[in-house]
Amino acid sequence: MKIYLSDTLSKKKKEFIPIDHKNVRIYACGPTVYNFPHFGNARMAVVTDLLVRVLKQKYKKVTFISNITDIDDKIIEAAKEQNVTIGELTNKYHLIYNQDMESLGVSLPTFQPKATDYIADMIDFIKILVDNKCAYESDGNILFDTDSYKYYGALSKRVMNDQKTGTRVKKANYKRNDNDFILWKPSFKNEPGWDSPWGLGRPGWHIECSAMSKKCLGLPFDIHCGGVDLTFPHHENEIAQSCSLGNGNLKPESFCNYWFHNGFVTFDNIKMSKSLGNIKLVRDLLKKYEGRVLRLCLLSAHYKQPLDFSENSLKQFKNYLHKLDYFYNVNFSEEYEREKIVNNNYFEEFLSSLFDDINTPKALRILNDHISKVRNTTLTEKKIILQSIFKSLKILGIEKSSLNKLENDKGEIMKLIKERENARKNKNFNLADELRDKLKKMHIEIEDTPDGTKWFKTK
RNA sequence: GGUGCGGUGGCGGAGAGGCUACGCACCGGCCUGCAAAGCCGAGUACACCGGUUCGAAUCCGGUCCGCACCUCCA
Incomplete structure (x- = not known):
């Protein structure tokens, strides 16, 4: 069975063909750890977690790298405010992030590199860009020269001259071009910094993902994931950097083959933002709803679509899971854990919906179909369907954690x-x-x- | 101004020219010691205006509305 994925770069749904069938390689831009993760962060994590689970159905080995950004101006600021070192702050929130995601059934990535462990790689990376004349120095900063990369804008389909730069942030006069971005910036006084050919400093925002994906996966790799808002400028900049390492301008495909972007999450149709005070932290939602309810909510819409949620919708998913649990309790016991499915048409049908661009709403519909079929069929058929349902729920990650165990009592x-x-x-x-x-x-x-x-x- | 994504029944949300999506909620009935579940039935949809077509939620043209991004937000 073929897997299809939507790809932002080509704007098409494409058959997924890995570069190396023996090892599928994926990178997802992880969180900047200075605060509690919110429901939007969770969507990226849950959706990519499912993507990995689905790929594992077909490919034996899937290497999934998702980074932790633990150096950034917001982190420096937050650490100062809380009067702790940036290490203390980032370690704390790194741990919290992983805990919260675990509650949502998200498995740890194969590897979770921290930006500060790759400073040397970033410096080497920037050196090459400087040598290749794709980067320049200005006011102590090292900047990427976006004019040097002819495919700049290919991912986000932007014609740069049409953009209104400086709509949100003041134009910086040390830049040759408004789109140029900082690779390395100087650190002063109490700011954290590392020695570099350009003096004591620290990396800019985009370089860490380019350096870590190159180091941990090798180039090119298969799929790059992240929220839609990262398409520009973050991912565009990653492409520019990573495709400027060799001779001349390499095409975006020489960085990675598929761009997998998930849509935004809104609450009561309003974007979650600090100023509105409507940010829904995973932590707080977990006080009221099981992780599975939240996970189901995040999977209820197609990953590319915007997802709006509310108290009302969460209640709906809670009710649905309640009925599902009844079904689960009545039908499943420990033995299902050990049973392997072979040639099960029901499971194939279910899986085909996920192979079709991770179509979770369709998958849920098929799951519901199967559940109602169980009640109205022969014993042998029933067993086959149940096996399929059991496995389907496991892939979605909404199975009930406690099964009947054959215990002493x-x-x-x-x-x-x-x-x-x-x-x-x-x-x-x-x-x-x-x-x-x-x-x-x-x-x-x-x-x-x-x-x-x-x-x-x-x- | 540019780019992208949307507007589907009370709510969430698929589908993408003709066939009930599905789920939650609601109403009527059956079943039921209780609890839970289940079954049967009814209802309410495709933003608007034109066009193409035997037939359009789905295609085409236009209009309206919403959201996101355009340098540090997933």
Whole structure:
């Protein structure tokens, strides 16, 4: 089965063909760690996590690199305000980021490089750019000369002269061209800095991703991920830098083959912003909703589309998962964990929707179809569908974490259930309810179904 | 001004010329000791105006509205 992905550079949905079938390589721009991650950060993480899971269905090895930016002016500022070192600050928020993402079922990337561990690589990178005359010095800064790269604007489809530069930030007069960006800047007084051929300083914003993707993945690699807002200037600048390392202007494809951008998240149709005070932190949302509810919400729309969420929509996903859990409890036990699926048409159908540009809404529809089919089919077919559903839920990452485990107290549980069944037969409902309570205290929930009483652990 | 993405039923959200998307909510019925789930049925859609077509939410032209980006925001 073929995988298709939308690609921002070519503006097309393209068949995914890896450079090396034995090792698919992906890079995603990770967070700048100076604050708690919000729901928008989470979308990128969840969506790329799913992308990796899907690719792993087809390819044995997927190397997924997602960086941590731990040097930046905002970090310096925040550290100063909180009276801590930048290391203390970034370590703290790096950890928090990983914890919060874990709550959303996001696996750690294959490797999570930190920018400050790659300063030497960045310096080497910049040296080459200077030697190639793609960078120049001005007021102590080393800047990339965007005029030197003829494909500048190819990713974001911008004709640079038509852009209104300085709409948000004042024009800098040390730049030859308004689009030029800082590769290296000098550090003063208490600012953190590293020795370089251009004196004590620190890297600009875009260079870290170029240096780390080159070092950790090699060029070119397969897929570059990030939020749409990074398309310009961040990704455009990454391309310019990374394609200026050799002789002349290399085409953007010599950096990476597919650009995978996820849409923005809004709350009640309004962009989350500090000034409006409507930033939804993952941490706070987790107080009210399970990680799975949040994950489902983030996967409910196609990744490219804008995603609006609200208290109301979260409630809807919570309700949906509640019903799904009932289904899960009644149908699955530990044995499903071990079973391997072979030639399962249902699972193929499900997977084909994800292979088609990670179409999660379609995948959810197919999942729902399968669930309703389970109730209305033969026993053999039922087993096949259930296997598919089990695996489908695992890929989406919305499976229930606790399955029935064959534990020591199973005999006791079975005994109590039997007793309760007898009590019900004899219409001794008081006793039946007492036994239910007793089981509840053992963290066992029971449900009476047409196939008899089902039980499952709640912890 | 430029670039990109959108406007689908009460809500979320697919689809992309003819066939019920799906989910949540709501209403009616069935089932049910309780709890939960399930089943059957009803309803409410494709921003607007033209055009193409036997047929358009889907194609074409125009209009309106929203959002994002245009140097440090995922």
